Amino acid sequence: MNKTLSSLLIFLWACSTAHAGDKPQIEVRFKIEASAYRNHFGSGVANVETRGAEVVRQALKQHIQFADFAASNAGSPLYTLTVFLAVSDPQTDVAAQAVWLMASLSGPGGASQKTIWRKFREAAADCGGLSDRECTWPDDAEFLKELQALLTAPSLYPNLVSGVFHELSIADSGKFVLQPTNGWVLPFRQEDMCLGADTKLRIVNDIPTEQTTLHGKFRADVEGPYGHPPDSIFTTLSEGEDGADNNKKALLQQFPEKVVVRGVYLVRYQHLDENCGGAIPPPTAPANGGGDQ
Amino acid sequence: MTTSGRINPTLLLAVIICTCIPGASQVKSQPQKVILNFDRSKEISAEALKSSQAGDSNRAIRTANAGLEDCPTGAAGSACRGLLNYTMGYVYQQQAQGSATTPERQSALASAAASYRAALQDDPNNGTIHFNLAMLLTNAGDQRSAIAELQEATKADPTQWQYSVKLGDIQVQQKNWKAALQAYEQAAQTAPGAESPPERILELTRRGYGLNSDELQSRCKEWEVLYPTLAANCYEQFITMVFAGNTSLAETALVTWLGIIGRQEKVGEQMLEGLPRNWGTAALPPLTALLRGDLSRITDNWWTQSGSRSEAWARFLLALGQESASHDPKTMERIWQTALQTVKNNPRSASGLELRRALALLYVRHPDLDVTHGKLNELVEQIFFDKMGAIQSKDLEAEQRYHTVLGLIFAGQQKWGSDDDSHSAAFQLRRVVEVANERYQKESIYQPLPEIKELRAKVYEKTNHPVEAANARWDSLLAYMDSDQLDRASNAMEAIQDSGKFDKATLTSLLKLRRDASAAPAERKSLLITQISALGPKAGISPEFLQRQQFKALADLITIGPAGAAETASVQAALAAFSLTVDQHVPLIGVKDLGRWQAVQQRIVESVGGRSEKMQVRPGTGGATLKLALPGSAVPQNVNISAQTFQAAHVAQVLGPEQLTHYNRSLSLSNGKLAAPDSAVTSPEVRRKLEMKGITVMAVPQ
Numbered sequence: 001m002n003k004t005l006s007s008l009l010i011f012l013w014a015c016s017t018a019h020a021g022d023k024p025q026i027e028v029r030f031k032i033e034a035s036a037y038r039n040h041f042g043s044g045v046a047n048v049e050t051r052g053a054e055v056v057r058q059a060l061k062q063h064i065q066f067a068d069f070a071a072s073n074a075g076s077p078l079y080t081l082t083v084f085l086a087v088s089d090p091q092t093d094v095a096a097q098a099v100w101l102m103a104s105l106s107g108p109g110g111a112s113q114k115t116i117w118r119k120f121r122e123a124a125a126d127c128g129g130l131s132d133r134e135c136t137w138p139d140d141a142e143f144l145k146e147l148q149a150l151l152t153a154p155s156l157y158p159n160l161v162s163g164v165f166h167e168l169s170i171a172d173s174g175k176f177v178l179q180p181t182n183g184w185v186l187p188f189r190q191e192d193m194c195l196g197a198d199t200k201l202r203i204v205n206d207i208p209t210e211q212t213t214l215h216g217k218f219r220a221d222v223e224g225p226y227g228h229p230p231d232s233i234f235t236t237l238s239e240g241e242d243g244a245d246n247n248k249k250a251l252l253q254q255f256p257e258k259v260v261v262r263g264v265y266l267v268r269y270q271h272l273d274e275n276c277g278g279a280i281p282p283p284t285a286p287a288n289g290g291g292d293q
Numbered sequence: 294m295t296t297s298g299r300i301n302p303t304l305l306l307a308v309i310i311c312t313c314i315p316g317a318s319q320v321k322s323q324p325q326k327v328i329l330n331f332d333r334s335k336e337i338s339a340e341a342l343k344s345s346q347a348g349d350s351n352r353a354i355r356t357a358n359a360g361l362e363d364c365p366t367g368a369a370g371s372a373c374r375g376l377l378n379y380t381m382g383y384v385y386q387q388q389a390q391g392s393a394t395t396p397e398r399q400s401a402l403a404s405a406a407a408s409y410r411a412a413l414q415d416d417p418n419n420g421t422i423h424f425n426l427a428m429l430l431t432n433a434g435d436q437r438s439a440i441a442e443l444q445e446a447t448k449a450d451p452t453q454w455q456y457s458v459k460l461g462d463i464q465v466q467q468k469n470w471k472a473a474l475q476a477y478e479q480a481a482q483t484a485p486g487a488e489s490p491p492e493r494i495l496e497l498t499r500r501g502y503g504l505n506s507d508e509l510q511s512r513c514k515e516w517e518v519l520y521p522t523l524a525a526n527c528y529e530q531f532i533t534m535v536f537a538g539n540t541s542l543a544e545t546a547l548v549t550w551l552g553i554i555g556r557q558e559k560v561g562e563q564m565l566e567g568l569p570r571n572w573g574t575a576a577l578p579p580l581t582a583l584l585r586g587d588l589s590r591i592t593d594n595w596w597t598q599s600g601s602r603s604e605a606w607a608r609f610l611l612a613l614g615q616e617s618a619s620h621d622p623k624t625m626e627r628i629w630q631t632a633l634q635t636v637k638n639n640p641r642s643a644s645g646l647e648l649r650r651a652l653a654l655l656y657v658r659h660p661d662l663d664v665t666h667g668k669l670n671e672l673v674e675q676i677f678f679d680k681m682g683a684i685q686s687k688d689l690e691a692e693q694r695y696h697t698v699l700g701l702i703f704a705g706q707q708k709w710g711s712d713d714d715s716h717s718a719a720f721q722l723r724r725v726v727e728v729a730n731e732r733y734q735k736e737s738i739y740q741p742l743p744e745i746k747e748l749r750a751k752v753y754e755k756t757n758h759p760v761e762a763a764n765a766r767w768d769s770l771l772a773y774m775d776s777d778q779l780d781r782a783s784n785a786m787e788a789i790q791d792s793g794k795f796d797k798a799t800l801t802s803l804l805k806l807r808r809d810a811s812a813a814p815a816e817r818k819s820l821l822i823t824q825i826s827a828l829g830p831k832a833g834i835s836p837e838f839l840q841r842q843q844f845k846a847l848a849d850l851i852t853i854g855p856a857g858a859a860e861t862a863s864v865q866a867a868l869a870a871f872s873l874t875v876d877q878h879v880p881l882i883g884v885k886d887l888g889r890w891q892a893v894q895q896r897i898v899e900s901v902g903g904r905s906e907k908m909q910v911r912p913g914t915g916g917a918t919l920k921l922a923l924p925g926s927a928v929p930q931n932v933n934i935s936a937q938t939f940q941a942a943h944v945a946q947v948l949g950p951e952q953l954t955h956y957n958r959s960l961s962l963s964n965g966k967l968a969a970p971d972s973a974v975t976s977p978e979v980r981r982k983l984e985m986k987g988i989t990v991m992a993v994p995q
Contacts, residue, residue, distance in 0.1 A: 111675055149780070154521065155488070197465055198496050224466040230434040231395055273459055273489075277432055279386040279405075279425040282379050283814055284338040284344060 024067045024195075025077035028057040033086040034099050040137045048140050055144055056083050059151035064161065065194035065276055066170045066266070076208070079107040079168060087122060096123050101150070113121055115163040118156055120147075135266045154271060161269035166202075174203065174261035176252055183236040185226050186264060190233045191277035195222050196270030199237055204263040207251045216248040217241035219267065301599070334360060334373035339379040350388040357381045375416030382408035382422070385428060405429055420450030427459065436467055447479065451899065452851070452892055454484035461493055468504035472668060478640035484896065486888035488520055495523065500532055506534045517553065518923060518930060519884060525553045529567035533754060536572050547576055548605045551596075554645075555608030560584070560616055583613065588624075591631050600639060607632040607644035611651060622659045640679060643694070649676055650698040654705045665945070673702060677715075689732050696724040697745065709755045720754065722749045726768075738929035739841075739880035739921040743772035743781070767795050771838055777845070777885045779807060803842055805830065810846035818850050818862035841882070844873045846891030851896045864950035867896035871942050874919055881921040881932060890919065890932060898941040900953045901967065902960035940965055943986045947979055966991055 015245045028050035028063075032038050032045055041048050053072055060069045070077055070208055084102040105112045170193065174186045184203055199222045207214045219238040227232035240246030252259055337360030345353035357380045364373035385405035392398035409426040409835045427442035443460040450456065461476035474497055481490035494512070497503035505514060513527035528550035536543035547568075554564055562584045568577070579594040592776035596606035614625045629652050636642040653672045656663040680695035700721035703710065710717015713850065722745055731739045748771035753762035756974035764786060782804060789797050806825055813821050824952050827847045830836045847870040851863050868894045873879045881890055918931035944967055945953055950972060953960070961968040968985065974980055980990055 143592055156904070189432070197462065205675045224430070225434055228434055229395065229433070273462065277428050278390070279383050279428055281342060281383055282338055282376060282421075283381070284335050284376070285342045286339060 002078055004247050021229070022068070023065075024079060024170060026067050026072055026079040026081050026168075027072050027077045028053050028060065029072050029080060029082045030056050031084050031109065033084045033235060035090070036040060037085055037099070037137070041140070041143075044140060047224065048143060051140075051144055052083075052085075052282055056151065056270055058074070059148070060157075063154055063157040063271065064269075065192065066269075067165075079105060081105050081164070084114060085118070086114070088116075088164060093274050094200055101147075101225065103160060105168060107168065112164055112167060117160055117163070118150060120150065140194055152218055157271065158269045161266050165266055167268075169204075169263035169265055171264040172266065176205070176256050176259035176261070178256050179251065180234075182253065183223065183234055184220060185260075186235060187231075188233060190222070190225050193233075194272040194276035195225070195233070196272045198268065198270035199266065200238070200264040200268040201269050202241060204260060204265070205252070206260040206262055207248060207255060208258045209255065209258070214251065215262075216245050216252065218249070218252070221290065222247060236266050274284050296724070299360035304309065308934055326817065334364065334376045336378050336425055341377075341384060345384045345387055348880040350384050350391075353384045354381060357384065359861045367712075371415040374414075375412050375419065375422075376413070376415055377407045379411035379419070382406075382412060382425060386425065402429055402433055418449045420446040420453055420456060424453070424456050425451060427463075431459075433700070436463055439463055440467075447476075451479075452483060452895060454480040454487055454490060456480075458489050458493060461497075465497065470497065471604055473497060473947045474503055481889070485519065485891050486889060488523060491516060491520055491523055494525055495530060506531060507572070509534065510546070511636075513549075517549075519887075521553055521557055525550055525557070526567060532572075533567075533569050536569050536574075540574060543572070544574055544576055548602050551580075551609050553603040555605065555610075555612045558615060560609065560611040560612045580609075580660075582856070588627070591628070592635075597635055597817055599756050603635045603640070604644055606640055607636045607642065607648060610650055611633075611644055614651065621664060622655060626655060626662055640682060641691075645678070646676065646698055648949050650702060653702045657702070657705045673699070673716075676702075689728055689735065692726060693728040693732065696721045696728060698747070700725055700745070704752065707755075711754045711756065718752050722752060726913070733771050736929055737878065737880060738922045739775075739920075740922050741772035741774055741775035741882060743769050743778065746772050747785075762791070763790065763794075767833055770800070771834075774804065774807065775838070775841055775882055777883060779804065793832065799828075799834060803834075803839075807842060807846050807849075810849040813850060815862075818866065821850060822847065822862060822866050822869065837879075840873055840877055840879045844879045845886065845889060847873070848886075848893050851889075851892045861954040864898055864900045864945060864953050864991070867893045868942065868945055868950065871897060875934065875939075875942070881919055883923060887921060894938050896933075898947050898962070899936060900950075900960075901941045901944045901948075901962045903941050903962040936965075937962070940986065944983060944988060947982045948973065962988075964969075965989060 015151045030049050032041065032049055032052070038045050048230050050072070057071060058067045062065045067079075069081075084104070086102050089097060099207045099291055101113050101117045101120050102114045128233060150171045155247075171186050171188060174184045176184050201222070203220050205216050205218070207216055218240055220235035221238050223234040223236050226232045237249070237252070240249060298505040304417040321354065331446035337356060340359070341353040343353075343355040343358060344350070346849055357377050361377045361381070364370035364377065373921055382405045385401045385643055389398045389405060392401055404427055406426060409429070410420050413419065423442045427439040427446060430436075430442060430490035432440035440460065440463055443456055443463065446453070447460060453905060457476045461473045461480065461708060464470075464473035464476055472939050474494065475495065475500035477493040479489050480487070480794050481494060481512060484490065490511070494503055500598055506674075509527065509531050511530055513524055516527055528546045532543045532550070535546075554560065559604065565581065566579070570882070575595040579590040579596060582590045591610070596602045610628050614628040614632070628647050633645060633648045633652065636645040636648070639645060649672045651708070653669055656666075656669040656672075674710055680699070683691035683695055700718050703718035703721060708717050710719045712719050712723050714720050725745050726742060726749070729742055733739050746765055750762050750765035750769060753759075753765055770782055770785040770789065773779070773785055786797070786801060786804065789795065789799055806821065806828075809817070810825065817928050828839055828840055828843065847866045850866040851870070870889070874881070874890065874893070876978060918933050921930040923930060923931050941962055944962060948956075956970060956973040959970050960973065965987055966989045967974075974983070974990050
């Protein structure tokens with residue numbers, strides 16, 4: 001096919017599909033499982049959980065842009081992220097073990113395994129460790145403040161994504177192309193999803209051949225904005241998910257027009273930059289610190 | 294639309310783009326009508342931004358537009374127009390982000406670009422506006438112009454490392470690897486406390502376009518102190534680069550890597566993922582086995598064959614034991630006892646002491662593991678014995694560690710005791726603070742130790758010593774301020790009772806000044822500098838503590854703003870902070886202070902037209918250096934002060950902040966030679982003062 005015409009078709013495809021698919025919606029819940037904490041909060045535990053969910057949601061909104069995080073009971077999103085305050089061994093005294101924030105994502109395919117995300121506190125029995133706050137149970141306000149402070153570190157989120165969000169598809173369409181190099185044009189803007197250059201994706205495809213339709217999973221690297229205007233993103237083909245998929249790379253190249261993208265998953269997540277290519281407000285901006293000028 | 298019956302794709306593309314992108318909104322030309330006697334631009338800008346934040350961007354634009362029409366004409370209206378065009382650009386840019394369709398977005402982006410360009414006409418050295426314009430251009434696909442704008446942004450405000458990081462990111466996209474590395478290095482140099490720049494350098498190296506193996510090795514070493522998490526990744530990359538050609542070098546790096554991983558308690562099977570899969574070293578099988586729960590290879594393996602390997606192995610086992618804490622205390626005991634055997638003959642082993650502490654607290658928690666208390670007592674006695682050795686050899690750093698560990702063990706046992714009973718938390722924690730103070734006197738390393746001081750308060754409360762408890766609580770509050778934990782300081786303040794012994798009101802004001810200094814608008818800087826400098830010691834607030842706080846607050850005020858009063862204030866703050874550290878020997882505490890010092894140094898050097906240099910941080914003593922205490926490191930770090938910084942500070946002190954601001958663009962300092970217009974160095978006295986410090990003055994045309 002004429003190269004210019006081919007580029008034009010990709011452009012038209014990108015134009016037509018840009019924003020076609022919204023970001024995945026995820027409901028956020030917070031559950032206090034550690035028995036000592038449940039007992040401590042007593043009848044107020046539901047309230048702490050609701051407010052805890054909001055703290056987690058705000059933190060997620062700030063650090064992850066490839067999904068929309070909704071408060072619980074906000075419609076019926078496909079996915080639910082539950083963050084637990086829990087211990088590794090519920091059968092053993094809570095005071096004898098570290099208390100963790102754990103996370104699990106449930107969706108159409110079932111629920112992911114509960115994954116350790118971040119240590120909330122050392123074992124209470126270690127009271128007298130360098131920080132002696134383990135010796136006291138926090139009240140509601142202290143607890144929420146502590147939770148908020150714990151979730152500020154940007155370095156927490158790549159681990160959460162690779163541990164919990166690996167079965168969440170962030171797009172269900174795309175176009176495989178051979179030029180400028182083998183890869184996919186995906187229908188979202190890099191700054192909207194806030195995917196940094198060190199992000200790795202797993203792209204699931206159907207590859208219809210003359211005999212049958214094959215499924216292939218491939219790793220892809222984020223390359224950067226694509227198109228004029230750049231309303232989509234280009235990702236380069238890296239390798240097959242396993243040996244069998246590696247063998248299907250030739251099919252991708254043979255039938256690029258027929259490849260159908262079924263899902264785009266994050267293997268490794270890197271935030272684009274501090275403000276996702278956004279602007280710095282003037283110093284007069286209300287209550288946000290503004291620019292530095 | 295057709296050529297010889299076929300679609301002309303190029304023409305079609307052009308038509309589509311033209312129909313997709315409506316014309317950019319016009320930037321308002323400056324009317325000649327109303328001239329206000331006072332500048333309401335800030336108020337109008339705030340109102341517009343409030344409307345934008347509330348989702349009414351049209352109203353925001355109308356407000357800013359109306360304000361723009363009221364700006365005075367000519368030079369008098371420059372600040373007004375600069376701010377309101379910046380505001381409009383920002384509002385349009387926000388509008389673009391929320392646009393539902395591509396044409397709407399393109400239109401908003403075009404308007405934003407036009408407004409930013411108009412703002413730059415009046416405020417050409419505003420780094421933020423250049424940065425915003427660059428973001429807009431890069432998102433629109435014009436990378437070349439985006440790079441040019443980011444270069445302007447970094448030139449206008451070299452303290453904003455984010456500009457350099459973004460510049461590097463775009464250079465990476467453009468595959469300009471060398472330029473990308475240069476930008477990331479510049480960002481790393483500007484902000485030694487920020488992790489993003491070194492992360493990017495490492496990423497670039499992983500992709501094969503960054504540092505070579507020698508450079509990476511020295512960077513890994515440097516990052517061990519400043520960014521331990523990143524240092525582990527750095528060593529993984531280093532090992533990957535060298536293992537095939539130099540196994541021995543790779544194995545040495547592996548030992549350091551395991552020590553770092555152990556200290557960070559990040560053990561788990563996933564930790565091996567960053568190491569080369571096809572590496573046949575004998576070091577990996579015992580690690581892999583242990584991580585899979587197989588304890589059969591815990592002793593007599595590659596790791597137990599030398600002192601440094603054993604130390605790293607013991608540190609790893611300490612962390613591994615903690616991971617298995619919740620499952621089986623017996624397993625934990627076995628792992629830790631084995632680890633202790635590995636290092637017990639090394640009196641300098643830091644892991645050995647930590648293992649004894651961990652085991653002692655394990656026996657306190659699980660008395661069934663030590664029914665006769667024999668194991669616990671033996672551990673405690675051994676620590677006492679080792680402590681005596683440290684005291685005899687006058688090793689204060691080791692002595693402090695032993696007191697700390699004993700204090701924590703006794704606190705775990707709830708043996709609160711008294712200040713005179715060496716087998717009590719009260720005694721040991723008192724000694725921790727005393728030895729730390731002695732180290733400050735002798736080694737110039739200042740350790741705030743807020744948690745230890747807070748634990749002391751608890752001990753005194755438990756033993757019903759309210760006066761001592763109040764003293765310790767006050768000390769912990771000061772220590773939180775020293776270690777930049779201002780929220781915790783605020784919380785601790787609430788627990789302080791008013792008394793004649795502590796001036797709570799002054800400390801509250803000081804805490805507020807600290808917070809204000811880190812978020813001060815340009816026009817308040819001078820006032821804050823005056824307020825901070827005017828503070829004097831009060832009850833419970835020593836001159837030394839006050840100076841440490843003054844350094845932090847003054848350094849926080851250093852951001853390079855638009856030329857004028859704010860810039861003068863920045864130089865003034867930098868000189869005051871410089872004098873506190875260099876002349877008054879105020880110690881640096883933590884990575885944040887390191888960043889502050891870098892800002893001070895950079896501000897001074899750049900105010901006299903010099904180029905800042907990379908900051909060197911090294912363990913040890915000697916040379917023209919500042920002492921830096923970092924959390925988690927018992928060894929003081931040295932921060933070198935370059936000759937250029939001294940010279941720049943001297944020039945800045947002699948000429949004064951106002952002169953520097955006035956002549957900023959005409960000054961240049963390099964290798965002890967100051968090029969300055971004659972009018973800047975008019976007095977022979979000024980010239981003589983400079984020459985006395987070895988600075989040669991050369992005239993440049995004005």
